[in-house]
Each structure stands twice: as structure tokens, then as C-alpha cells.
Amino acid sequence: MTAPSASRAAVLVPRPFPGPLDYSVQGQAPAPGTLVHVPLGRGKGREVVGCVWDTPQERSSTLAATAMGGAVAAARLKPLGSPLPGVPPLPATLRRFVDWVADYTMSPPGMVLAMAVRAPVQTPPRQPVPGWRPVAPEKPPGLTGAAATPTRLRVWAAAGQGTAKTVPELASAAQCGVAVVRGMINKGWLVQAEHSGAVNPTPQPDYERPTLSDDQRKAASLLVSQVDKAVFSTTLLEGVTGSGKTEVYFEAVEQALRMGRQVLVLLPEIALTAQWGSRFEKRFGCAPLIWHSALGGRARTDVWMACATGQARVVVGARSALFLPFADLGLVVVDEEHEATYKQEEGVLYHGRDMAVVRARLAGAPCILASATPSLETRANVEKGRYGHVLLPRRHGGALMPAVKLINLTKNLPAPGQWLSQPLRDAVSQTLDRGEQALLFLNRRGYAPLTLCRHCGYQFECPHCSAWMVEHKSHQRLTCHHCEHSEPAPAFCPQCGESDMLAAIGPGVERIHEEARRLWPHAELLCLASDEMKSPESLRQAIERVASGQTNLIIGTQLVAKGWHFPHLTTVGVVDADLGLNGADLRAGERTMQLLQQVAGRAGRAERPGTVWLQSWDVRHPLMQAMAHDDMAGFLEAEKAARAPGFWPPFGRLAALVVSAPIAEQAEEMAQLVASVGPHGVPGVQILGPAPAPMAFLRGRHRQRLLLKTQRSVALQPLLRQWLAKVAEVEKEHSAGRQAKSLSWQGDVRLTVDIDPVSFM
Ligand SMILES: Nc1ncnc2c1ncn2[C@@H]1O[C@H](COP(=O)(O)OP(=O)(O)OP(=O)(O)O)[C@@H](O)[C@H]1O
Numbered sequence: 058m059t060a061p062s063a064s065r066a067a068v069l070v071p072r073p074f075p076g077p078l079d080y081s082v083q084g085q086a087p088a089p090g091t092l093v094h095v096p097l098g099r100g101k102g103r104e105v106v107g108c109v110w111d112t113p114q115e116r117s118s119t120l121a122a123t124a125m126g127g128a129v130a131a132a133r134l135k136p137l138g139s140p141l142p143g144v145p146p147l148p149a150t151l152r153r154f155v156d157w158v159a160d161y162t163m164s165p166p167g168m169v170l171a172m173a174v175r176a177p178v179q180t181p182p183r184q185p186v187p188g189w190r191p192v193a194p195e196k197p198p199g200l201t202g203a204a205a206t207p208t209r210l211r212v213w214a215a216a217g218q219g220t221a222k223t224v225p226e227l228a229s230a231a232q233c234g235v236a237v238v239r240g241m242i243n244k245g246w247l248v249q250a251e252h253s254g255a256v257n258p259t260p261q262p263d264y265e266r267p268t269l270s271d272d273q274r275k276a277a278s279l280l281v282s283q284v285d286k287a288v289f290s291t292t293l294l295e296g297v298t299g300s301g302k303t304e305v306y307f308e309a310v311e312q313a314l315r316m317g318r319q320v321l322v323l324l325p326e327i328a329l330t331a332q333w334g335s336r337f338e339k340r341f342g343c344a345p346l347i348w349h350s351a352l353g354g355r356a357r358t359d360v361w362m363a364c365a366t367g368q369a370r371v372v373v374g375a376r377s378a379l380f381l382p383f384a385d386l387g388l389v390v391v392d393e394e395h396e397a398t399y400k401q402e403e404g405v406l407y408h409g410r411d412m413a414v415v416r417a418r419l420a421g422a423p424c425i426l427a428s429a430t431p432s433l434e435t436r437a438n439v440e441k442g443r444y445g446h447v448l449l450p451r452r453h454g455g456a457l458m459p460a461v462k463l464i465n466l467t468k469n470l471p472a473p474g475q476w477l478s479q480p481l482r483d484a485v486s487q488t489l490d491r492g493e494q495a496l497l498f499l500n501r502r503g504y505a506p507l508t509l510c511r512h513c514g515y516q517f518e519c520p521h522c523s524a525w526m527v528e529h530k531s532h533q534r535l536t537c538h539h540c541e542h543s544e545p546a547p548a549f550c551p552q553c554g555e556s557d558m559l560a561a562i563g564p565g566v567e568r569i570h571e572e573a574r575r576l577w578p579h580a581e582l583l584c585l586a587s588d589e590m591k592s593p594e595s596l597r598q599a600i601e602r603v604a605s606g607q608t609n610l611i612i613g614t615q616l617v618a619k620g621w622h623f624p625h626l627t628t629v630g631v632v633d634a635d636l637g638l639n640g641a642d643l644r645a646g647e648r649t650m651q652l653l654q655q656v657a658g659r660a661g662r663a664e665r666p667g668t669v670w671l672q673s674w675d676v677r678h679p680l681m682q683a684m685a686h687d688d689m690a691g692f693l694e695a696e697k698a699a700r701a702p703g704f705w706p707p708f709g710r711l712a713a714l715v716v717s718a719p720i721a722e723q724a725e726e727m728a729q730l731v732a733s734v735g736p737h738g739v740p741g742v743q744i745l746g747p748a749p750a751p752m753a754f755l756r757g758r759h760r761q762r763l764l765l766k767t768q769r770s771v772a773l774q775p776l777l778r779q780w781l782a783k784v785a786e787v788e789k790e791h792s793a794g795r796q797a798k799s800l801s802w803q804g805d806v807r808l809t810v811d812i813d814p815v816s817f818m
């Protein structure tokens with residue numbers, strides 16, 4: 058170990074530079090991880106908050122050397138500013154994670170750092186308040202015999218756990234009044250210590266433990282032993298819908314709590330945190346800390362600080378919670394690991410599930426991936442022996458898996474302008490008659506996906522995207538689902554001027570709602586779609602109404618297919634089971650299967666068995682057959698067999714390159730040029746494209762796509778780095794030569810690189 062140079066410090070700043078910048082330091086450099094103000098650029102007073110970074114030797118040798126080339130003469134260095142007051146340094150495990158994510162996703166490390174430090178930079182931490190700790194490790198003489206009441210002993214134990222706690226925190230942890238705690242302070246048994254100022258709940262490991270079934274106990278004991286070992290491992294917790302996966306991984310959470318370590322649980326959607334939080338509360342006696350982008354600045358900084366000081370015990374959140382500065386992470390859980398929403402599609406393009414595994418590895422902690430329909434990627438890792446595997450084959454409490462029935466739409470065609478076939482109508486009517494709940498599922502928001510002029514054929518398209526405008530009847534507007542564009546519902550055709558010929562084509566969830574209201578006027582209807590649920594609170598109330606049986610007919614989009622527990626629901630009707638099967642997406646089949654399984658899994662979770670009806674135009678499709686015969690294994694084998702020969706994931710790796718520009722020719726020309734300098738003729742490597750992207754026009758930009766596909770044995774990032782370096786070289790030559798006729802080098806042409814793409818738009 059060499060002492061850090063007294064004259065300079067490397068600081069990573071939240072800007073797209075290739076690596077940290079050097080600053081001059083008077084005396085001893087602050088420790089790596091310290092957040093400091095630093096001047097940036099030429100102008101006076103331009104300052105940002107950066108993070109003191111490690112020397113290249115201290116970083117992993119496997120990382121590409123990202124230091125800014127060529128040392129700047131010491132005399133020309135700008136001086137390091139003051140540290141951010143009250144903010145603990147970023148732990149080394151988080152700094153290594155930032156480096157790792159940057160390296161893997163090929164993003165500037167400063168942009169990854171930005172995600173990790175935004176909270177305390179935007180909202181400074183609270184002033185510390187007094188907290189309390191035990192006066193000594195041993196119980197004081199006064200706290201013995203009759204004076205050692207169970208309540209006092211609980212307070213004593215709580216005070217000794219983790220960091221200092223406020224009086225209300227101790228009272229809550231020991232389930233007693235504040236007077237007991239105050240009394241102990243007066244006796245001198247507790248002494249003052251610094252506390253962050255925010256009140257953090259203390260979950261109790263055995264607040265209310267369920268009795269696990271044999272299957273559940275077996276699965277749980279393996280997960281608990283992983284936590285106990287306190288080393289990195291990854292385990293897939295696979296269990297059919299309603300098998301109690303949550304209860305099982307709660308046992309692992311309990312173990313981490315007992316060991317005094319921190320737990321991170323990732324959910325694929327903010328919407329799920331409320332129901333998850335109340336389950337957690339029932340099990341552990343208090344709410345978890347919640348982290349997601351909709352949180353206010355103060356709340357974010359409180360959670361951030363609680364993670365850094367070790368006071369946060371359990372944090373549940375969206376993928377961005379991976380970048381919280383946990384002091385002592387002892388377990389990472391990724392619930393519904395197969396969900397595509399784990400992929401961040403803007404800024405740093407990372408996959409939350411994969412990065413969760415990396416985060417756990419760097420922290421030396423076990424990772425649990427939970428799902429009823431694990432991704433093929435995760436299954437492949439299980440097959441290779443990289444991930445462990447535990448299975449819950451049955452539903453909890455003897456509930457049966459729902460029966461699946463296919464409705465052939467070619468033979469049961471609904472009347473024009475209607476979407477529910479007779480068999481489905483009958484099934485719903487009978488369900489309502491029995492006093493049970495039914496769900497009609499259509500994964501399409503709005504009223505109708507297309508508005509058409511029947512006179513001239515004009516289609517209402519988004520002016521900024523290659524997409525139809527979706528009618529939203531409730532707001533009387535046409536809206537693009539790919540950008541912010543929205544306009545009032547038209548009164549006449551802009552092309553031919555006809556006013557009575559505009560027609561809504563196809564159904565959205567609002568239209569099914571309308572049809573259902575006509576068919577079952579006495580039903581208690583509820584529409585569960587993101588457009589209706591404006592706040593987490595309105596969603597929570599809606600879920601509660603369904604769960605408690607206050608509604609008996611639910612119309613919903615993918616929002617209802619999540620991990621909800623609806624005990625009264627027995628009939629699920631999927632209005633368009635084929636939706637999502639077509640298109641350019643590599644995982645279209647797999648994804649549709651997961652969604653259908655997930656929505657089917659809401660049915661029959663309690664005493665009464667469930668039935669799922671799938672309306673399809675193609676009942677012979679392998680997926681419909683697999684659904685009807687409960688043969689997911691067969692379906693997955695077929696999926697794998699289709700992907701293996703071409704080395705598609707998980708058998709090979711992909712990177713997508715998207716070139717976009719305001720003018721179509723610009724994007725085309727640049728894409729051709731990118732392709733021309735690509736790694737052609739390299740064994741195990743294939744370049745596909747360029748071709749116009751399926752969304753050839755998006756938010757006002759024309760898009761061309763290329764795919765780099767490699768076999769597993771090929772290192773993808775180095776190949777891509779060389780490729781991009783060549784692109785930059787050619788770009789330089791062109792701009793030096795000022796080739797005026799080349800459009801690509803003028804204006805706003807962008808190239809984005811997406812490693813392991815999930816979206817194929
Ligand atoms: N051992 C148990 N004791 C009591 N209740 C249980 C037990 N196991 C599961 N349950 C209950 O059964 C229901 C289903 O469990 P849970 O939601 O954990 O299943 P899941 O596998 O996560 O389902 P999904 O994949 O559909 O989200 C919940 O209401 C849960 O509280």
C-alpha cells in the first residue's frame with residue numbers, strides 16, 4: 058500500500074469523462090469515497106460535487122485503465138474544494154460497483170457515480186440529534202435482579218444493536234413507552250451518541266413467524282444457510298404462483314437481521330412496494346425503508362444516510378436502490394427476477410437483476426432471485442451450476458393451480474365492435490352468480506389503439522414517432538405512448554374533412570370496461586390501469602378493494618398481473634392472449650408466456666379453484682398449447698432449441714448499437730459507416746444490420762439499429778471498445794477534412810450502445 062500522494066487526488070465527477078480528474082491537495086488527501094466540491098472547466102465559480110476516487114492500483118486490475126491520459130503538471134492542477142458536511146464516504150464496495158457497472162455497460166464512470174450520490178448532493182443530510190447507546194458492553198450492576206424487567210432488557214438489547222438510536226426508536230424496538238427509556242437514561246445505563254436525525258424502524262426477526270410447509274421449510278433452510286455463511290452466492294428461488302416465495306425469502310431476511318446485517322430487496326415496479334411493505338410489517342413488526350424515484354428529496358437523503366450509517370436494516374426499492382451506500386450488506390433479493398422493467402432504458406443502460414448479482418458479489422453477500430417464471434438467462438446459469446436452485450412446486454395451503462381453457466376466436470367471433478366471446482361471457486356471468494370475482498385482462502392502455510377515417514383511410518399517427526395515437530376516451534384525447542405528445546380527440550378528418558367517418562379500431566382496456574358495463578350492469582366494476590392510478594395511494598386503495606372483495610369484476614392491464622394476492626378471484630379472462638407474440642423481440646414468446654402465467658396466477662389462490670380463459674386467434678400456437686396442457690418445460694425447451702443454433706441469448710451475447718438523427722439520411726449514412734468498420738470476419742462474431750429500427754422514428758429522431766452477436770467465449774466489451782475507437786477515428790478524419798457532402802458529421806447524430814439489450818424497439 059502506497060500512501061496517497063500529498064499533492065494530488067483523483068476525483069470522479071458526475072460528467073461523461075472517461076475517468077477521474079486530478080486535483081491538487083494541501084496536506085493529506087481526503088480518504089477515497091469522500092464527497093468534495095471541485096472546480097470544473099474554465100469559468101470562475103463553476104463547481105460540482107465529486108467523489109475522491111481510488112488510485113488505479115487500488116481498483117481491480119481487471120478494469121480497463123480509465124484514468125485521463127497523460128498526467129497534468131502539478132502546478133496546473135486546480136485545488137480540491139471542501140468536503141460535503143455530514144456525508145459519510147462512499148464505501149469501497151459501492152465504489153467498486155460504480156467502476157464495474159461503468160466498465161460493463163461501457164458508460165462514463167462519472168455518470169454511474171451520479172446515480173449513487175444524487176440524493177445527498179441535492180438535499181443535504183439532517184443535522185444529527187442525540188442518540189443513545191449502552192454505557193458498557195456488560196449490563197451495569199443496577200440492571201440486575203428485580204430491576205432487570207423484561208421491558209428494560211429489551212431496551213438494553215435494542216440499544217446494543219447496530220448504531221445509536223433515539224428515544225422513540227428504542228421505545229418502538231422494545232415495544233414500550235418512552236418513559237421506560239428515559240428512566241434508563243436517568244440511571245446512566247444509556248449514554249449519548251450521535252444519531253443521523255431520521256427515525257429508522259427496527260424490524261424484529263421473530264415478530265410473527267409463519268408455520269412453513271415442508272417444501273417451504275426445505276427451501277428456506279438453504280437460503281438461511283447461505284445468509285449465515287456470509288459469502289457471495291446466487292440462488293434461484295423458483296415457485297409456482299402462490300407458493301409462498303415471499304414468505305420463504307423472508308426467512309433469509311430474518312437471518313440477516315439476526316446477524317445485524319443490511320438487506321436490499323428489489324421489486325420490478327414501484328406500484329408493488331405498498332402491498333409488499335404491509336406484508337413485511339406483519340412479519341417483522343415495522344415498515345421497511347422504501348426507495349424509488351418518486352420519493353421526495355428529504356426522504357431520499359434520509360434513506361441514503363440510513364444505508365451509509367448502517368441504521369437502515371431493510372430497504373425495498375426499485376433497481377436504483379443498488380446504488381445506495383450500504384455499510385454492511387448481508388443479503389440481496391430480486392423479486393420477479395424475470396421482469397423486463399429491471400432494465401434501465403435511459404441514461405446508463407444497465408440490467409438491475411444482473412447488476413444485483415454483481416453488487417452482492419462485490420459485497421460478499423448472497424443473492425436470491427425469485428420468480429414463478431424465471432428468465433432463460435437465469436435458468437442457463439442454474440444449469441451451468443453457477444446459481445443454486447430451490448423449488449416450491451405447490452401452492453400454499455392446498456390451493457390448486459388454475460385450469461386453463463382456450464377459446465378459439467375464429468369459431469367464437471364476438472359481434473362487430475365487441476371483444477368478449479360467448480364462452481368468456483358465460484364464464485364471467487357464472488362467476489358473478491356464484492358471488493366470486495372475475496378479471497378481464499388486456500395489456501393495452503386506452504380506449505382504442507388506432508383511430509381511422511373510414512372515408513379516406515387516414516390514420517392518426519404521432520408526429521414524432523412511428524406509432525399510432527391511442528385514443529383515451531376518459532380524457533377525450535389521442536396520446537402517443539412513446540413520447541409526451543397528446544392532442545384533443547379530433548372532430549373531423551384532417552385529410553378529407555369528413556366529420557362522421559372517424560372510427561376507433563381495436564380494443565384497449567377502457568373499451569373492454571365499456572363492454573363489461575353493458576354486459577354486467579349490476580357488477581361492481583374496477584378498472585386497474587396505470588392511466589387510472591395516478592398515485593401509489595390510489596393504486597393501494599384499488600388493490601385493497603379487490604383483495605377484500607369489494608369489487609367483483611376487474612378490468613386491467615399488466616398492472617394486475619403483478620404479484621398481488623386476490624383471494625376472491627376465481628376467473629381470469631385474457632381478452633387477447635396473442636398480443637405480444639409478434640414483433641422483432643427475441644424474447645416475445647418467453648415474455649408473453651411469463652405475462653400469461655403471471656396473470657393466470659392471480660386466479661384461485663385461496664379455497665376455491667380458479668379457471669383461466671385465453672381468447673386466441675391461433676389456438677395451435679405452441680404457447681397456447683403449452684398453457685392449456687400445463688407444459689411450460691416443453692415450451693421452454695422449444696424456445697431454447699430455437700435460440701441455441703444462432704447463439705442468441707442465453708447461448709450467446711448481444712449488444713445493440715442504435716444510431717439516431719433528426720434526418721433519416723443522416724442516421725442511415727452514419728449507421729453504414731459504423732457497420733463498415735465493425736469486427737467483420739472475427740470467429741464467433743456476427744454483425745446484424747444496419748436496418749431501420751422497428752420504431753424507426755422515435756421522439757423526433759430517425760433510428761437505425763445494428764446488433765453485435767457473439768458466442769459466449771468471445772469477450773464482447775473489448776471488441777466493442779475497439780470498434781467504437783475505429784468509429785471515433787473515422788469521425789475525426791471526416792471532421793478534419795470537412796467533407797461537406799457527408800451528412801453524418803453535421804448536426805446531432807447519436808450512437809448509443811446497449812449491452813444485453815432487453816428492448817428491441
Ligand atoms: N407458510 C405460510 N403460512 C401462512 N401463509 C402463507 C404461507 N405461505 C404462503 N402464505 C400465504 O399465501 C399467499 C401466497 O404467498 P406469496 O404471495 O408469498 O406467494 P408467491 O409465491 O410470492 O406468489 P406470486 O408468484 O403469485 O407472487 C400469501 O397470502 C401468503 O401470505
Ligand SMILES: [Zn+2]
Pocket residue numbers: 519520521522524537538539540541542756
Ligand atoms: Zn410519439
